[in-house]
Amino acid sequence: MILDEAAIRSLPKVLLHDHLDGGVRPATVLEIADEVGHELPVIGDERTAEGLARWFRESADSGSLVRYLETFVHTVGVMQTAPALRRVARESVLDLARDGVVYAESRYAPEQHLEGGLTLEQVVDEVNAGFREGEEQAAAEGHPIVVRALLTAMRHAAKSREIAELAVRYRDKGAAGFDIAGAEAGHPPSRHLDAFEYLRRENAHFTIHAGEAFGLPSIWEALQWCGADRLGHGVRIVDDIGFRGATVTDDPLAANQAAREDPSQLRLGRLAAFVRDTRVPLEMCPHSNVQTGAAPSIAAHPITLLARLRYRITLNTDNRLMSDTSMTREMHALVSEAGWELDDLRWVTTNAMKSAFLPFDERLELIEQTIKPAYAAAAYA
Numbered sequence: 001m002i003l004d005e006a007a008i009r010s011l012p013k014v015l016l017h018d019h020l021d022g023g024v025r026p027a028t029v030l031e032i033a034d035e036v037g038h039e040l041p042v043i044g045d046e047r048t049a050e051g052l053a054r055w056f057r058e059s060a061d062s063g064s065l066v067r068y069l070e071t072f073v074h075t076v077g078v079m080q081t082a083p084a085l086r087r088v089a090r091e092s093v094l095d096l097a098r099d100g101v102v103y104a105e106s107r108y109a110p111e112q113h114l115e116g117g118l119t120l121e122q123v124v125d126e127v128n129a130g131f132r133e134g135e136e137q138a139a140a141e142g143h144p145i146v147v148r149a150l151l152t153a154m155r156h157a158a159k160s161r162e163i164a165e166l167a168v169r170y171r172d173k174g175a176a177g178f179d180i181a182g183a184e185a186g187h188p189p190s191r192h193l194d195a196f197e198y199l200r201r202e203n204a205h206f207t208i209h210a211g212e213a214f215g216l217p218s219i220w221e222a223l224q225w226c227g228a229d230r231l232g233h234g235v236r237i238v239d240d241i242g243f244r245g246a247t248v249t250d251d252p253l254a255a256n257q258a259a260r261e262d263p264s265q266l267r268l269g270r271l272a273a274f275v276r277d278t279r280v281p282l283e284m285c286p287h288s289n290v291q292t293g294a295a296p297s298i299a300a301h302p303i304t305l306l307a308r309l310r311y312r313i314t315l316n317t318d319n320r321l322m323s324d325t326s327m328t329r330e331m332h333a334l335v336s337e338a339g340w341e342l343d344d345l346r347w348v349t350t351n352a353m354k355s356a357f358l359p360f361d362e363r364l365e366l367i368e369q370t371i372k373p374a375y376a377a378a379a380y381a
């Protein structure tokens with residue numbers, strides 16, 4: 001099979017790290033902004049969806065996570081009413097399903113959607129209703145998809161315990177887990193220990209954005225203090241992998257080749273070894289990382305090295321709007337720029353399904369009934 005975009009789109013995909021407020025359709029941002037009177041940035045003479053899409057991508061292309069995050073004021077700003085939340089959630093499910101995603105965990109921070117007077121519960125109810133409508137419509141279109149929410153708390157704020165309790169209250173009503181997001185430097189995960197300890201006592205699942213804009217101490221805290229089940233990004237774990245007297249980041253392409261031909265040239269530090277030994281799932285988002293400066297390019301993104309070293313890698317979009325991406329685009333970029341093959345795509349997809357916050361039997365069913373047969377058929381196509 002030739003792995004062009006159309007072929008990749010037809011493959012089943014699993015997405016664990018996708019922000020609801022990072023994947024709003026540009027046309028929807030424009031329409032709701034007009035309805036509710038939200039002031040959008042000036043994008044030239046013509047106010048078009050294409051122009052706005054370009055504005056998001058170019059503004060996010062900043063080399064800094066903090067500046068990347070500033071663009072969210074214009075998506076969060078149009079997600080403050082019940083109909084808007086429901087619509088954005090429904091459309092995001094349709095967009096994912098049409099891209100071949102069969103299971104997705106979509107995350108957002110309920111505390112950021114209270115400006116129109118909704119309660120936290122109303123926010124979650126509306127988003128859930130939109131997800132269910134999207135699932136129904138996608139199935140009717142012939143693209144069945146299962147979607148669960150992850151409830152995020154913002155790491156600079158002080159609502160993490162409250163949001164963790166919300167996630168537990170909604171655990172059987174569409175919310176599969178919890179996350180913290182936002183600017184990483186200066187906001188260590190251990191500040192939210194109370195929320196994480198509560199979740200662990202409740203046998204609940206959570207992931208933590210760590211090792212994106214800040215390095216090893218953030219990953220270490222997320223795992224060893226907070227007990228995260230997965231890491232959002234985790235890309236900076238390569239700072240703990242030695243290669244020829246330096247770290248792999250000094251010569252990522254040579255390190256990739258060494259990982260393929262002679263992995264004994266790579267030296268894992270204690271934390272890097274722990275992450276691999278305990279099979280911690282890494283939710284990697286290549287295009288987002290290139291935009292925020294966490295990785296130099298797609299070709300030199302640590303995902304390829306970490307995949308060769310058999311870390312539990314998953315592939316994700318992060319923010320489809322800001323990063324102008326989709327699962328198909330992420331996969332296609334790795335195929336065309338980093339030498340990935342069909343087997344690698346099957347492997348990350350299965351890894352992601354194994355790492356989902358869905359009950360084991362449901363994960364297994366998607367692997368056995370949907371993912372394996374489709375990739376087996378593709379291998380002979």
Ligand SMILES: O=c1[nH]cnc2c1ncn2[C@H]1C[C@H](O)[C@@H](CO)O1
Nearest residue numbers: 019021072107108109152181182209
């Ligand atoms: O890549 C990211 N790192 C940290 N925070 C992020 C990233 N992408 C989105 N966010 C933030 C901005 C959103 O408003 C929030 C909830 O989805 O999460």
Ligand SMILES: [Zn+2]
Nearest residue numbers: 019209232318
């Ligand atoms: Zn993220």
